[in-house]
Amino acid sequence: MKTSLLLISGLVSSALGNVVSSQTFLPSKNRGLLSQLYGEVMEAHDGLDDFQSQHIASFELDDSEDPEFQAMCGFYEQSPAKYPDDDLSSDLQLFSGIVSFAHVPMARCFEQRSSKKAPKYDIAIVGAPFDTSVSYRPGARFGPNSLRQGSRRLGGGYLPVRGFPGSKLRQLDPYNAGYKIVDCGDVPMTPFDNRIALNQLYRGQRAIYNKTTVKDGLKVPKVITLGGDHTVTLMALRAAYEHNGPVAVIHFDSHIDTWDPRVLGGGITKTQSINHGTFLHFAHEWGYLAAEKSMHVGIRAPFIMKSDEKHDQDCGFEKIVARDFDILGFKEIVKKIKERVADLPVYITVDIDVLDIAVAPGTGTPEPGGLTSRELLTVLDGLEGLNVIGADVVEVSPAFDSNGEITSIVAAQVVDSFLGLMTVN
Known part of the structure; x- marks a missing residue:
């Protein structure tokens, strides 16, 4: 049991590590699933370069993924996310900053x-x-x-x-x-x-x-x-x-x-x-x-x-x-x-x-x-x-x-x- 838990923990850590690693900027075919899903969240959106200024997050699933899972993720492929600018001024302010x-x-x-x-x-x-x-x-x-x-x-x-x-x-x-x-x-x-x-x-x-x-x-x-x-x-x-x-x-x-x-x-x-x-x-x-x-x-x-x-x-x-x-x-x-x-x-x-x-x-x-x-x-x-x-x-x-x-x-x-x-x- 301990071995299984350690193995799972290692896999999760490895997967999450990809989110913030240099793999974030690799072509989507060569990136892990979590990186494809969430990598853009970790990127700047302040227009510093062409890649970051697109403001659009997209990903492609690997062909080896389970077909049912691919179908479930179809919504995200067809509905790319648009992230706010880095100053967050356009975002909802209800829960941000010090509460004045x-x-x-x-x-x-x-x-x-x-x-x-x-x-x-x-x-x-x-x-x-x-x-x-x-x-x-x-x-x-x-x-x-x-x-x-x-x-x-x-x-x-x-x-x-x-x-x-x-x-x-x-x-x-x-x-x-x-x-x-x-x-x-x-x-x-x-x-x-x-x-x-x-x-x-x-x-x-x-x-x-x-x-x-x-x-x-x-x-x-x-x-x-x-x-x-x-x-x-x-x-x-x-x-x-x-x-x-x-x-x-x-x-x-x-x-x-x-x-x-x-x-x-x-x-x-x-x-x-x-x-x-x-x-x-x-x-x-x-x-x-x-x-x-x-x-x-x-x-x-x-x-x-x-x-x-x-x-x-x-x-x-x-x-x-x-x-x-x-x-x-x-x-x-x-x-x-x-x-x-x-x-x-x-x-x-x-x-x-x-x-x-x-x-x-x-x-x-x-x-x-x-x-x-x-x-x-x-x-x-x-x-x-x-x-x-x-x-x-x-x-x-x-x-x-x-x-x-x-x-x-x-x-x-x-x-x-x-x-x-x-x-x-």
Whole structure:
């Protein structure tokens, strides 16, 4: 048996060796079968010489081959393959290269603006791999990577359902709309100290904002953050506020996230008072939010105390609850949001748990009775015309996702909607 295996192994090695050997360039009658079938795959197709510039692969079977096998291979003889050029630019890009969001170019966004290596861009996508301020299930530190994986089919093209009928969004390809979009990679965030991690994120976001834009009339880049748990929004809001002033926040979530830190977390230490359920309290307290101009959408989780609702209003929020989607039409929901935020700079934050647990199981604090992906995307696209200066999608926890990656794919589509809102004129 060992002898037979060694013999077979030797024959296979010998045959495969022909693929890359000098026999590749011999006349087909003098080449082995594998070399005849696959030899051209190993050749250059960049037009360097007459043989390679033909771009056509063909082969001839030896007369000694079994007639039945010759017949099976007849299709390949009659249908020669045409290989792409060596730069592969005409080939499908779904699975090639390093996985950036929607295949946009990578950029060294954390370089000092004065550095010769500092890039210029209009919209920056950046990851915030952080989940040590959650109250239930961790895992969102892996969210940025899963969002990029879920975006592989994005990167160009028009959507016939983008926006309401007659919308400019239906004629828009956001990736080719005159804005330079880049992926900055992830901000380094320590998993051992929340104070340091959040400061790292703030400094990373600040560096991204302090770059030169390309688009005429755009003075400051727009930033899209891939979370990470929802605490990361606080630092994103801080950086956005420094360049745009107080912003109106449209907050898609099943939880209010304006909890008084004495109710959620702060009763133990001050460090724990900043978490993914209190960050909007601090955004209000520190002045990042325009007064009485922010809106929750999709709320359905229970309050902890009766005073939570009044505290939420004191933080400047009104709300559209999840079951309002069964009562109000999309246009009415969009109208309420637009009236609330008016013409202020708008920051949109989407906690993926705003979706129903059946639609987005891969999240840290799932709640039943949520939105469908269609409902969320329809409302987002309906916000056309707002001055969206920043956005994020957070709480994607791939360890709890299905093996079909449905949460990551939906979350990536949310970012695609952000890009539409940021690039439509």
